Amino acid sequence: MNELEIIVKAMDDKLATNIIAINMKEVSPLFDTFVLCSASNERLMNAIKDNIREQCEINGIDIKSIEGLRDSKWILIDCGDIVCHIFQDDERKNYNLEKLWGDMPRLDIKGMLNQ
Numbered sequence: 001m002n003e004l005e006i007i008v009k010a011m012d013d014k015l016a017t018n019i020i021a022i023n024m025k026e027v028s029p030l031f032d033t034f035v036l037c038s039a040s041n042e043r044l045m046n047a048i049k050d051n052i053r054e055q056c057e058i059n060g061i062d063i064k065s066i067e068g069l070r071d072s073k074w075i076l077i078d079c080g081d082i083v084c085h086i087f088q089d090d091e092r093k094n095y096n097l098e099k100l101w102g103d104m105p106r107l108d109i110k111g112m113l114n115q
Contacts, residue, residue: 008112010055021107
């Protein structure tokens with residue numbers, strides 16, 4: 001499995017919803033991909049974060065930093081080439097990164113998700 005698949009599966013395994021991956025190679029010299037997902041509450045957000053961290057550790061993916069840990073409605077995980085955004089539903093609507101980066105291509109991750 002590649003890094004993107006490991007991260008998407010880690011999100012999906014903990015019941016993250018509305019997972020999308022955006023190709024950011026054309027606009028960012030620092031990272032290649034944004035992966036966004038939603039969670040219905042803070043507890044679920046933390047479970048998703050913990051699973052991403054655990055799966056990255058198991059697979060030798062270095063996590064540079066994690067931001068938004070306490071009482072946050074948005075957790076950001078910097079995995080180097082991939083930046084993960086875990087949002088509570090309402091917060092995701094407020095920031096609407098999909099619209100902000102709407103002109104960037106989406107990556108097909110359907111085959112990485114549990115059906």
